Amino acid sequence: MPESKHIVRAYDEELQTLNELIGRMGGLAEVQIDNAIRAVFEHDTVLAKEVARSDSQVDEMEAEINALALKLLALRQPMAIDLRYILSALRIASDLERIADHAENMCRRGAALEVEPKASAVAGIKRLGKLVLAMLKDVLDASLAGDVDKAVEVWLRDEEVDELYGSLFREYLTYMMENPRNIGSYTTLLFVAKNVERIGDHVTNIAETIYFRVKAKPLKDSLPNRDETTGESD
Amino acid sequence: MLQTQTSSLSYAHQTVEETPSKVSARGVNVFYGAKQALFDVDLDVPVNHVTALIGPSGCGKSTFLRCINRMNDVVEICRVEGDIRLDEGDIYDLDVVELRARVGMVFQKPNPFPKTIFDNVAYGPRIHGLASNRDEVEEIVFTSLEKAGLLKEVRDRLSEPGTSLSGGQQQRLCIARAIAVNPEVILMDEPCSALDPIATARIEELIDELRQIYTIVIVTHSMQQAARVSQRTAFLHLGELVEVGNTEDIFTNPRDERTQGYITGRFG
Ligand SMILES: Nc1ncnc2c1ncn2[C@@H]1O[C@H](COP(=O)(O)OP(=O)(O)OP(=O)(O)O)[C@@H](O)[C@H]1O
Ligand SMILES: [Mg+2]
Numbered sequence: 001m002p003e004s005k006h007i008v009r010a011y012d013e014e015l016q017t018l019n020e021l022i023g024r025m026g027g028l029a030e031v032q033i034d035n036a037i038r039a040v041f042e043h044d045t046v047l048a049k050e051v052a053r054s055d056s057q058v059d060e061m062e063a064e065i066n067a068l069a070l071k072l073l074a075l076r077q078p079m080a081i082d083l084r085y086i087l088s089a090l091r092i093a094s095d096l097e098r099i100a101d102h103a104e105n106m107c108r109r110g111a112a113l114e115v116e117p118k119a120s121a122v123a124g125i126k127r128l129g130k131l132v133l134a135m136l137k138d139v140l141d142a143s144l145a146g147d148v149d150k151a152v153e154v155w156l157r158d159e160e161v162d163e164l165y166g167s168l169f170r171e172y173l174t175y176m177m178e179n180p181r182n183i184g185s186y187t188t189l190l191f192v193a194k195n196v197e198r199i200g201d202h203v204t205n206i207a208e209t210i211y212f213r214v215k216a217k218p219l220k221d222s223l224p225n226r227d228e229t230t231g232e233s234d
Numbered sequence: 235m236l237q238t239q240t241s242s243l244s245y246a247h248q249t250v251e252e253t254p255s256k257v258s259a260r261g262v263n264v265f266y267g268a269k270q271a272l273f274d275v276d277l278d279v280p281v282n283h284v285t286a287l288i289g290p291s292g293c294g295k296s297t298f299l300r301c302i303n304r305m306n307d308v309v310e311i312c313r314v315e316g317d318i319r320l321d322e323g324d325i326y327d328l329d330v331v332e333l334r335a336r337v338g339m340v341f342q343k344p345n346p347f348p349k350t351i352f353d354n355v356a357y358g359p360r361i362h363g364l365a366s367n368r369d370e371v372e373e374i375v376f377t378s379l380e381k382a383g384l385l386k387e388v389r390d391r392l393s394e395p396g397t398s399l400s401g402g403q404q405q406r407l408c409i410a411r412a413i414a415v416n417p418e419v420i421l422m423d424e425p426c427s428a429l430d431p432i433a434t435a436r437i438e439e440l441i442d443e444l445r446q447i448y449t450i451v452i453v454t455h456s457m458q459q460a461a462r463v464s465q466r467t468a469f470l471h472l473g474e475l476v477e478v479g480n481t482e483d484i485f486t487n488p489r490d491e492r493t494q495g496y497i498t499g500r501f502g
Binding site for chain 1: 457458461485486487488494495497498499500
């Protein structure tokens with residue numbers, strides 16, 4: 001949050017509350033991802049149900065954040081940094097809600113896992129999950145601290161997620177071609193991996209939002225070098 | 235000489251960057267006795283746009299506004315230094331009566347003359363000799379009231395005293411009075427501070443229409459009002475012009491810490 005304080009103290013308190021709500025919602029989303037991955041690969045149906053149940057809690061938190069943001073917009077008529085701060089909270093809450101949805105989706109997809117997949121295939125997806133979970137943790141820290149450098153660093157890590165997802169995709173395709181009986185299971189795994197990859201995208205959205213909040217300009221305009229690092233050009 | 239610019243010549247739809255300055259101030263210093271109220275202020279006021287002056291109480295907004303039509307000249311202890319131009323011409327080369335006709339002013343508190351509604355508006359054109367007979371005066375009064383968005387409400391009561399109107403109507407009457415002498419620039423010092431939200435909205439709408447023809451400088455304490463009515467915003471602090479820019483930029487991403495502090499309510 002901005003360094004100096006408002007003259008009206010209640011305004012600061014409300015912004016602080018908004019900040020805390022985002023933090024709590026983020027924490028909830030982390031738990032959802034973690035539980036979803038375990039539920040899928042440990043075939044834990046109880047845990048899967050728990051994930052489904054907690055999703056409504058995430059939705060409720062989003063509603064709470066929306067209501068507070070609306071109240072702040074109407075009553076405080078925020079300007080400049082404060083306005084960006086509140087808009088950012090709305091956007092981050094929406095990304096967190098989508099993240100939690102993907103976690104729930106993973107559980108539903110995972111329940112359809114018939115044939116036990118190869119250990120290496122599972123390890124790959126777990127690695128993807130760990131990567132994304134760590135990114136989410138870091139981006140939430142960056143949000144709390146308004147740390148732009150950290151947000152950019154998280155944003156750059158999404159490339160790794162995309163690459164890993166790409167290689168998992170090719171690996172699963174190979175197994176499916178080897179044996180058509182694998183198609184059902186690996187399609188399911190692919191869906192699960194896709195969910196994890198999408199979570200990564202939402203995490204990068206959050207990183208972009210943090211950047212915009214602090215710098216008042218889009219992150220993408222400020223990173224002309226990404227193409228060089230990936231060896232692509234446009 | 236007192237030609238109204240036709241709207242086809244209006245710069246209202248141009249961006250500020252493409253718009254020539256109507257008023258430009260360079261190195262303006264103002265002293266009240268030994269106390270300096272403005273420090274080396276440079277400001278360009280684009281034609282057919284609304285420029286808002288914002289800043290904490292006592293920062294010199296009204297002082298700056300009063301420089302433009304040389305109202306400070308009448309303040310005994312006040313001394314103004316620097317260069318202020320209206321259309322490239324030094325305002326001190328103009329006859330002050332002519333300057334005040336070209337640069338009208340609307341004050342914080344509606345201040346109709348103790349005269350009828352009609353005479354309030356007719357007064358300026360008469361003393362400036364803008365009308366040679368009763369018909370011409372009437373014509374000016376009616377078009378001015380129309381432009382100020384007041385005609386409908388007062389058409390049937392033109393011989394009632396101006397003070398019998400509501401606050402919002404009185405303020406629009408004062409705007410009609412300012413318009414009646416065909417000014418080029420209208421200075422407004424907190425014109426809505428005594429008005430309710432509806433009357434305020436009417437004046438704001440009016441300001442937006444008026445800028446098609448005139449150039450407007452408005453002092454306001456309401457950030458929201460500055461954001462709503464102006465295209466350009468200047469922030470003054472302790473007599474210094476801290477920052478001036480497109481209104482959108484000032485309220486979304488001000489460059490100076492002091493501007494940010496002020497518009498977000500973080501001033502100590
Ligand atoms: N007639 C005067 N005689 C002496 N000092 C004056 C006079 N008018 C203004 N000042 C001083 O000049 C400074 C700027 O005053 P000014 O009225 O321009 O401020 P302002 O920004 O319009 O404030 P506000 O928002 O309260 O209207 C203040 O310190 C004020 O005390
Ligand atoms: Mg003033």
